[in-house]
Amino acid sequence: MDETIAEFFKRTILKIPLTKMMTVLKAWDFLSESQLQTINFRQRKESLVQDLVQLCESKRASLHDAALLDIVYTQFHQQQKVWDVFQMSKEPGEDVDLFDMEQFKTSFEKILRRALKNVTVSFRDAEENSVWVRIAWGTQFRKPNQYKPVYVVYYAQTPYAFTSFCQLRSNMPLLLQALTVASNHHKIVKMDLRSRHLDSLKAIVFRQYNQTFETHNCTTPLQETLALDMHMDSRIIHENRIEKERVQRVTQETFGDYPQPRLEFAQYTLETKFKSEFHEGILAERKEPLRCLIKFSSPHLLEALKSLAPAGIADAPLSPLLTCIPNKAMNYFKIRDK
Template sequence: MDECLSEFIKRMIVRMPLAEVPATLKMWGFLAEKDLQSLTLWKSKEGLAMEIVNLCESKKATIDHAADLDIVYHHINSKKKLWCVYQMSVLSDSEMNVTDVAKFQAIFKKSVYSVLKNVTINFREFGEALWIRIACGKDCMKPNQYRPTFVVYHTQTPYAFFNGITSAHRSMICQGLLLAAGYRHIQELDLKSRSLESMQDMLFKKFSQPFQSHHPRSLPEKSCTPAIVDKKVSYENIKEKERIQHVMHETFGDGPLPKLEYAAYKLETSFNGEPGIAEKIEPFRCLVKFSGPHLLESFRTLAPSGLAEAPLSSLLTCIPHRGRNIFKITEKKQPSNSQAEN
């Protein structure tokens, strides 16, 4: 095991929280149970890391083993990364939609290696998700193992989730995905989050989607009237509170919502004035951004807390149903005189 590989494994161990090290190594599966039990966890992380490096060296660990450990670490700590999502469409003539994981891996590797030689590609399955780790090198240099790209692909779906993808390698990786999965087109969706699970729930429609209707209906299980009613006390705005409750229930439901950290709205509007002047002036652009640890849950509490009127704007409530949290708002362009005459 060369010095670069030893240093790479050491750095991975050092960056892990000490409490996560045993579980991460066990999931990795490279070290035997007796090796794990021999570790002295009360040591400093530097000392523990060197102990693990020595074990790996005695077992002749390779870069593939180290890359596999890196995949396990990022799988456990996926919420520390910002993820984007790409959607593939239009099956190829053979309508493959490859379900054989081994075949998918072989086609993906062949496609990437045909473009770039100094690259390492590693795979690991977690349930229905196939994690792909790609480390590339510049020019004739070795692959940079410290800046890999991660792709999480769910077979039987057209979605792939990316982290750390660069513009230099985007087309190469996307082309490999298309060939391996049997699709023809791929595009990035306007959805980003640190929660892979929430993005998957939105796109795979796993969360409880309420029926949106702003006509109040009876919900006997929920009532704004206190359980103990004092006849001497008058409760104001009961009907209004019940209306808000109905609206928010039918908009967001009662179940857990997908966890998103932000939503961005890009506004672009043209100058309204003399025709000759309006065409020469650049459109007015601005960005409105909402952020928080759990944005959709915050939206659900806006009206009941009196901070907004119900129903909320569809620009806020449509996020989980449309599977996006980045929007571009533009004006409807009026047809020109020549087009109107035709």
């Protein structure tokens, strides 16, 4: 194992938190149980990393093995990446082809290597008939940079693929071409949907957000939500109860009983012409539309929106522009004059 691969192993293992070190190494499945037992996992991390690198070297670990370890680490830390969603399509009337995952891998790698000599492509099969692809880009004159890879997650026989941010934007058309051809599709477009939570993106595009996440009844008894004053007028109490029931009913009809998919933001770009009864002034003569950007952000945006009306912060129902995010599979919107 040369110094370049040893350094790649070292930097990859250093990223792994000590609390998850054993879990990641076992999922990697390169070192045996007996070999892992020879390592003291209670020593300082620098010494632990050195012992693990030496163990990998004794097993003649390759660049491919190091890349697989990096994929496993990324699978356990998906939220460190920002994921985009791409949707593919076939020609009208085209039959669904029989899909072979090994053929997909071979075709994908062949297309990349045909166009770019220095590129490292690694695959790792995952659950639900999906595959993780790791691509480390190089150039015609430089070896691949293993520390700035792009990841692709593709679910077999579906039109959807998820990609992490690619720092070499110029290589994205090549990646998308390889993905489209290898999966037997003809066209690919980027959806207006992005998040750090890969599972939530998958649940949205596959319409699984009422199944993937554990179902629970989020409504609470009105006796617990209404803090009644002993001296309050009974008519006011009745009106409050009726309104609370309406808000809860509308919220449940809009969002359902299940926890919402996790998104961090929704972005709205507004383009509108200036309108006024007085046809004078700079704005009235302006031909270009007025533009503004509105962004809602939260660690869990959809759950935050779901709680607005019951908390009395907003009227129920909320605007469809806020509640349509899962159904439209979008969190980027452009609003223009009709």
